[in-house]
Amino acid sequence: MSLLTDVKNMSNAQKLRTFPGNRIVWHAVIVGVVWLLLLLLNNNIDPLYSSYLALVAMYATAMFGMTILVGLSGQVSLGNGALMAVGGYVFALTSMNWQTVPIFGWEWNAVWSMVFAGLGGILIGGIVGGLAARLKGPYLAGLTLGLAVGVPAITNRFPELLGGENGLMLTVPYPAGGYAASEIAAGTESGAETSDPNSDAGSDTGAAAGEDQYAELDLSEFDQGVDASTDPNATLASEDLLTEGDLLTLDDFSNGGDLGLESADPVVEPSVDPSVDAGVDTGVDPSGITDSFDGGFIIEQWQASMAIAVACLVAFAALNLIRGRQGRVWKAVRDDPIAAAVVGISPSGSKVSAFVVSSLFAALAGAVFAQILSFVGPGAFGLGLSLSLLVGIVLGGRSSLLGAILGALIIVWLPELVNGLSGERGWPDQITNNAPNLLYGLLVVAVVLAAPGGITGTVRSWIDRARGKSRSPLS
Amino acid sequence: MTNFIDFLLGGFSSGAVIALMALALVMVWRSTRMVNFAQVGQAMFTTYIALTVQQSTGNWLLALAVAMVAGLILGIVVFFLVIRPVKNSDTTGAIIATFGVLIALQAGAGMIWGGDPEGFIPPVSNAGLEFAGRIWPVSLYDILVWIVTAALVIGLTLLFTKTSLGLSMRASAFNPEVARLSGVRVNRMLITGWAIAGATGAVGGVLIAPVSTISPNSFDILLVFAFTAAVIGGLDSLIGAVTFGIGTGLVISLVSGYTDASNAPVVALALLALNLLLKPDGVFSHHGSRSV
Amino acid sequence: MKYVLPLTHPLLALENISITLSGLKILDDVSIGVPEGAVTGLIGPNGAGKTTVFNIMSGFLTPDEGNVRFDGKKLKHIKTHHLTKLGISRTLQGVGLFASLTALENVMLGGSSRIKSGIFADSLGAPWADSAQNKLRGEALEVMTEFGIADAADRYPGELPYPVQKRVAIARSLISDPKVLLLDEPAGGISAADMAELGRMIRSWTPERTVLLVEHHMELVMEVCDLIWVLDAGKVIASGTPEQVRTNPAVLAAYLGTEVDA
Known part of the structure; x- marks a missing residue:
């Protein structure tokens, strides 16, 4: 037996992995370097690519939570899209309603709204997680599936507050340290005016990277630039309906609110016209946004830097958790809940904590998403979003943060690849719009069957094999 | 009160369809101890096939029959390509795989038939019947839905209780080891379970299509309702699936009638959560509480 | 060390435990004491209820009747993950590693x-x-x-x-x-040399720690235990020092037809 590798002679990499000593320094360095590189990248690429970068960072933020929940803790959840909705709506509502109220003398701004979005995620995540910890695999997946379908529907319950099917417009960002939002229905999204430059530039941690640029942001330009089609009437009859079946492409996040069964009742007329939910094109249409602002300020770059800031902070926390005690606790409960209990770990406590952490990350991602879209609506946070998170994490690698990043890249890049190919080959829309999802579905099945560790798990198992080690692909 | 009765009557058809989908989920659960989250995706796909048949031949019965056969085949295909290879590796993977199938089926249907919601012409009138001086929320088509559902449920009951095939299937579900020792070809029974589930779901899809519309995603919500019904029923009880399927349909009809149809998913979610909290093993479950 | 039964102040004790699982009475009025600082063995033929005793002590199962007492205090509704805090640590059959x-x-x-x-x-x-x-x-x-x-x-x-x-x-x-170690078949699947080493190891923990051992290998049990309880068909049929148990006719009868390593 060749176990005689001296512990003291282990490489630094091994020590870092096995021993979390001084991890905060390491993790801060790793995250800091990545952050800097991404900012450099962001400032030197075409705004079109910045908008992709923003989306990748947003998805990665949410998927870090999936790494912990699905990968480490072994709970399959489809509810994280709904938890993103919680974050997005809390962000929208707090930025809209309380923007004038300072907290502890600090002006209300996007950072406060992000904090409240995160708290909202923790609260809802705690409630759902408490229930979820009692449930095993398929029950949990079914419950969270209900969450993914049910939560967006709640917006219809409170049309006044939440804007119903049409959602809420965010008139982002509001220079005086806050955001204004107005309902689409009211048609006032261009009503808010730019006011004095904000005074708290860069003073906070949350979205600090982009904070100082709020001041230069012109509102009406933003609306034009990011999404000219937020007017429901503009796209109602367009090809968005064709992409109903399309879960994941950039161009359409509007499929989630479909309530097909309600018209099964012959007496009660369906109150929601099936076509309405496809009416609001919430997607970012990258091809249309290349406008820059007066002072050379580019909205896509701001969005990307904000999304990157959040993703990096979340990644830092996730790294600390995964590579510290808590990560071991989650894996232990996933591997063997009884043995975990015997060594003094509460299995249900561990499951709830995974749920809460992933909810927090999801809510923050939702808040970022709301700012990228300058909109929150049930269609944007539907089942499709939840499924895309699951697809991304499975393809990238269930149990590693790198897998989450790869998954986010795949989710954003694959539809664009298909679009590009489609442009070259002249495929009909029907094919183009569905090809990414077909690929996702088939790839997910293939990965589960042939390489359950996803990309990172598989690569790592090759490396392990080369080094003569062996471990479970999901570890 | 008239309203109440109307809403109740109106709920029976959707309840019947939910019951069929829940039945399909239960049959899969009984055979392989997993929830097939692709079940309504399969039903959606076969309903599109039925739609194509009906559009070209105009024959509803033929469309229904083709859908059933297609559902049967699709169930077997999914079982062989996805479920059997994954079954023993990890439960997390198995759940994810069925979602993969769902996504692929929805995208495939979108590719073939497009994403536009399409109508499905009912074989008989879908208008409320006039009787005793008023129009009732029950159409000829509703009656057809009830008859087909009842026939299918009775057929399945007979299959499970009166035939040797049904006995073997129950034995395999209850205790695969003992069944295998008694000469039952357990694997074949698992396939049969998936096949019958596929066909049952297919019938549900064809029945719901004329009163709903059909699009690749339009059955998503049906999955939530059916799962709710199946879980409340105990996930391994056929009677439970039918009872609570219809019950869910009635509740949803009442909720939709008195408040708003968009509340239905929220109510289903609340029912599901409440049930999982209070009685995680369902009302009609045969097995005891789950182990630690 | 010699222990006189009944024990006056056992560190860990089952008192009149009965439990019925799926219609079968697995334990019937079982009382077992574990003296502090000693190695106590729990033996019996397959199906005697040894593992059930462990499972009750670790909170996996709740008895229909009777108490578990630790350090003089009754333990009600034992939560498995609280055991280590109390000072009770258990190994699982096999290895149970993550x-x-x-x-x-x-x-x-x-x-x-x-x-x-x-x-x-x-x-x-x-x-x-x-x-x-x-x-x-x-x-x-x-x-x-x-x-x-x-x-x-x-x-x-x-x-x-x-x-x-x-x-x-x-x-x-x-x-x-831990104050108390519950070892569930620690010798399962290991060689004779390793078993001797294991025996020495277990002895070395006393008297700082208290050990309760469930084990099939009589050799190990006879060698390391100060006190042995013998279960058969859910009842205690004998107890005492290894020598007393070895010569007890009831124990021999219970093991008749089953493999006795000693």
């Missing part, structure tokens, strides 16, 4: 109950959370060195030979510094 954690990480988790860095401090990588972990890591390595398995620290359980895995599991249960 497959996706290294041997060292497995051992470190054994000290979970002693480390209280919250998830918040953990997520920020707070220095105190780190230093607590570093201390635990040092202790874990120490224990592993003592057990001669320090080389395996960075390996995953799947790559370790079975006897090494067994040692990792025992190291994991020891690092919580």
Whole structure:
């Protein structure tokens, strides 16, 4: 037996992995370097690519939570899209309603709204997680599936507050340290005016990277630039309906609110016209946004830097958790809940904590998403979003943060690849719009069957094999 | 009160369809101890096939029959390509795989038939019947839905209780080891379970299509309702699936009638959560509480 | 050390425990005492109810009647994950190691109950959370060195030979510094030489720790135990020193037809 590798002679990499000593320094360095590189990248690429970068960072933020929940803790959840909705709506509502109220003398701004979005995620995540910890695999997946379908529907319950099917417009960002939002229905999204430059530039941690640029942001330009089609009437009859079946492409996040069964009742007329939910094109249409602002300020770059800031902070926390005690606790409960209990770990406590952490990350991602879209609506946070998170994490690698990043890249890049190919080959829309999802579905099945560790798990198992080690692909 | 009765009557058809989908989920659960989250995706796909048949031949019965056969085949295909290879590796993977199938089926249907919601012409009138001086929320088509559902449920009951095939299937579900020792070809029974589930779901899809519309995603919500019904029923009880399927349909009809149809998913979610909290093993479950 | 029955102040005791599982009476009015600082054995033919005793002590099962008493106090509604805090540590049949954690990480988790860095401090990588972990890591390595398995620290359980895995599991249960160790078939699947080593190891823990041992291998039981309880068909049929038990006719009758290693 060749176990005689001296512990003291282990490489630094091994020590870092096995021993979390001084991890905060390491993790801060790793995250800091990545952050800097991404900012450099962001400032030197075409705004079109910045908008992709923003989306990748947003998805990665949410998927870090999936790494912990699905990968480490072994709970399959489809509810994280709904938890993103919680974050997005809390962000929208707090930025809209309380923007004038300072907290502890600090002006209300996007950072406060992000904090409240995160708290909202923790609260809802705690409630759902408490229930979820009692449930095993398929029950949990079914419950969270209900969450993914049910939560967006709640917006219809409170049309006044939440804007119903049409959602809420965010008139982002509001220079005086806050955001204004107005309902689409009211048609006032261009009503808010730019006011004095904000005074708290860069003073906070949350979205600090982009904070100082709020001041230069012109509102009406933003609306034009990011999404000219937020007017429901503009796209109602367009090809968005064709992409109903399309879960994941950039161009359409509007499929989630479909309530097909309600018209099964012959007496009660369906109150929601099936076509309405496809009416609001919430997607970012990258091809249309290349406008820059007066002072050379580019909205896509701001969005990307904000999304990157959040993703990096979340990644830092996730790294600390995964590579510290808590990560071991989650894996232990996933591997063997009884043995975990015997060594003094509460299995249900561990499951709830995974749920809460992933909810927090999801809510923050939702808040970022709301700012990228300058909109929150049930269609944007539907089942499709939840499924895309699951697809991304499975393809990238269930149990590693790198897998989450790869998954986010795949989710954003694959539809664009298909679009590009489609442009070259002249495929009909029907094919183009569905090809990414077909690929996702088939790839997910293939990965589960042939390489359950996803990309990172598989690569790592090759490396392990080369080094003569062996471990479970999901570890 | 008239309203109440109307809403109740109106709920029976959707309840019947939910019951069929829940039945399909239960049959899969009984055979392989997993929830097939692709079940309504399969039903959606076969309903599109039925739609194509009906559009070209105009024959509803033929469309229904083709859908059933297609559902049967699709169930077997999914079982062989996805479920059997994954079954023993990890439960997390198995759940994810069925979602993969769902996504692929929805995208495939979108590719073939497009994403536009399409109508499905009912074989008989879908208008409320006039009787005793008023129009009732029950159409000829509703009656057809009830008859087909009842026939299918009775057929399945007979299959499970009166035939040797049904006995073997129950034995395999209850205790695969003992069944295998008694000469039952357990694997074949698992396939049969998936096949019958596929066909049952297919019938549900064809029945719901004329009163709903059909699009690749339009059955998503049906999955939530059916799962709710199946879980409340105990996930391994056929009677439970039918009872609570219809019950869910009635509740949803009442909720939709008195408040708003968009509340239905929220109510289903609340029912599901409440049930999982209070009685995680369902009302009609045969097995005891789950182990630690 | 000789123990006179009945014990006056057992550290851990089952008092008149009865339990029925799926219609079968598994334990019928069983009372067992574990004296402090000694090695106590629990033996019996297959199906006698030994594992059920352990499962009741570890909170997996709740008895229909009777109490578990620890250190004089009744334990009601035992929560498994609170046991290590009380000072009771248990090994599982087989090894029960976490497959996706290294041997060292497995051992470190054994000290979970002693480390209280919250998830918040953990997520920020707070220095105190780190230093607590570093201390635990040092202790874990120490224990592993003592057990001669320090080389395996960075390996995953799947790559370790079975006897090494067994040692990792025992190291994991020891690092919580328990008063009582419940060992569930520690000798299962290991060689005679390893078993002798295991025996010495168990003896070396006393009298600081108290051990309750469920074991099939009579050789080991007879060698290390101060006191032995014999269960058959859910009842205590004998108890006493190894010598007393070995010559007890009821024990011989119970084991008749089954393999007796001694």
